[in-house]
Amino acid sequence: MDSGSLKSLRKSWTVLRVTMKAMVACIREKKDTDIQKATEKINYQFYSYLRWAPVVDKNFLHDTPRNLREKGDFKKVKLMISFNSQEGGTTLGYMVNSSFGMAASVNNGVSPPFFKEFVTKLAHARKQQRRQR
Numbered sequence: 039m040d041s042g043s044l045k046s047l048r049k050s051w052t053v054l055r056v057t058m059k060a061m062v063a064c065i066r067e068k069k070d071t072d073i074q075k076a077t078e079k080i081n082y083q084f085y086s087y088l089r090w091a092p093v094v095d096k097n098f099l100h101d102t103p104r105n106l107r108e109k110g111d112f113k114k115v116k117l118m119i120s121f122n123s124q125e126g127g128t129t130l131g132y133m134v135n136s137s138f139g140m141a142a143s144v145n146n147g148v149s150p151p152f153f154k155e156f157v158t159k160l161a162h163a164r165k166q167q168r169r170q171r
Contacts, residue, residue: 130144133160138156140152140159
């Protein structure tokens with residue numbers, strides 16, 4: 039899903055004629071704290087406090103990143119690559135119940151038919167939003 043902020047950023051790139059290469063070069067010059075401060079100004083659609091919300095799963099992540107940093111309990115590596123099979127999962131319950139009226143708990147996962155119904159409703163809603171613009 040494309041957030042409003044991302045769409046706005048893409049429009050800015052087009053208007054300013056900024057290339058991806060130039061944008062990446064610009065980001066690389068910034069301090070991490072500057073990037074964090076900039077993201078705090080973005081209005082997120084669902085939960086603004088979930089910008090940086092790692093999940094303490096007791097398997098890969100044993101404690102919150104803050105606690106791990108304070109304890110020095112982490113490995114220093116040059117590069118870390120990962121994937122996430124549950125991206126956006128924290129907002130699924132909210133979306134299912136409030137946006138689509140599908141009264142069901144998603145805390146323990148969902149069945150394939152439920153997921154198909156949800157994705158279908160989400161796709162139709164997104165299509166409607168695009169038509170209204």
